[in-house]
Amino acid sequence: MKDDQDEDEQPTPRPETWPAFEQAVRERHGVADAALATELGVTRSRFHRRTARESWTVAREGVRLHPHVPDSVQQRVTVVTVSTAGLAAASRDTAAWLHGLEARPPDRQSVALAHPYRAERHRDVRIHRARWLTSDDVVAVQGVATLTVPATLLSSSRADATRQRARLIDVLHRGLATTDEVLALLDRVGPVPGKGTLRDLCHEFGPLTVESIFQDEVARTLSGLGYPAERSTTRIDTPDGVGLTPDIALRPWKVAVETEGDAFHRTRSQRRTDRRRIAAYAGTPWVPYPIDWRDWFDDRDHVLDGLDAAIASQRELGTGRDHLPPRRQ
Known part of the structure; x- marks a missing residue:
């Protein structure tokens, strides 16, 4: 009888949480932080102890890089976005590349950051403020926080008219966004350099079907x-x-x-x-x-x-x- 009672009172074994955490880190391009660890049942103390023991690279305070995941554009951008207090997302040519609008990744990556937050630079990632940025302007692309296609166009509005024209045509041809969606964003935001050029292009292409x-x-x-x-x-x-x-x-x-x-x-x-x-x-x-x-x-x-x-x-x-x-x- 006692043996049966002792058997019933045995504690339930805790599920092994580290493999699930490590898999999530790999899917996030090797970028780990305490918030992700806690979300998946790994305590902060265990996160810091084990990543130190296994020689995970310290990208910045509270952020570690998996030793077996190679460096990439996605990893560099993610380090910035997950370690920033405010809303942040890949922008400009980096976002365009992630959306498939550029054949090659840019030599230097860029991240848009909501005002008035600050972010530390990581590797070659440039950070620029975007007063207009809201959560509606950010989506996950390849596991990376990235500006939506209309917001990507707006973030690149400092480019000359020829380049803006080419990118907008590509967006419309691929069906990634409509001119109405871009214009809705432009109506919502305040003054942004180059915004007028982008608006004029939308009005030009709105009634057309430009295939290339x-x-x-x-x-x-x-x-x-x-x-x-x-x-x-x-x-x-x-x-x-x-x-x-x-x-x-x-x-x-x-x-x-x-x-x-x-x-x-x-x-x-x-x-x-x-x-x-x-x-x-x-x-x-x-x-x-x-x-x-x-x-x-x-x-x-x-x-x-x-x-x-x-x-x-x-x-x-x-x-x-x-x-x-x-x-x-």
Whole structure:
């Protein structure tokens, strides 16, 4: 009887919390702090004793780096964001890279910090104040506190108009944000350098469907030369009822300019879609004129000569005969 009672009174074994904590640290790019330890059932004293015994690197007071997780952009930014009293998140080109808007990580990382807090620098991470920053402007990307896409654009508004234009087009093309979402943020925040340029770009692209930076470059160049270029707003009826929306429409002569960059015309299925799209013009009074981006940059005069020939052919058929094409110098 006594043996049964002693067996019943045995304390319940405590679950081993350190492996779960260590796994969470690895998922956070090797960055550990006492707050994460406490959240996962590891006492502060145990956190400090064991990380010291296992030679975890001291990044700053209360923050340790796992010895088997290599240095990375994500790790450097996380060290700053988790050790800051105020709201902080990856910003500018760092946030753009995390969102997939840049092919390579920046040489120096940047973090936006809510006013009036301060943060210590870590490695090459730059810290800048953002009076407008709220929790709604921060999301987790790859396990890193990062500005939302609209907030990323705002944090980079000091960049020149050309660079802002290119990034906004990329955002819109990838469906990462809408101009309405960006404008809503701009309406909420106070004065920010470059904010007006970003607002103007949103108003410019709001009614358009700009599929790529290349498409925008071709449309702007044609408009500058005097061609009546309409971007992605013209719908062409087709016999199958599906319809077409050309990248750039020269409506007077019913010439549909189709820009072909490398990013979305690379795979076999993409090329098959392109062929079907071009074939769909056969049942319409419109004529397609594809422009390859390499030809555009390497031999633009030849591309424009071909476009003029397409216009001339349409005029001979009676389409746009009363509309003279622009005279190029």
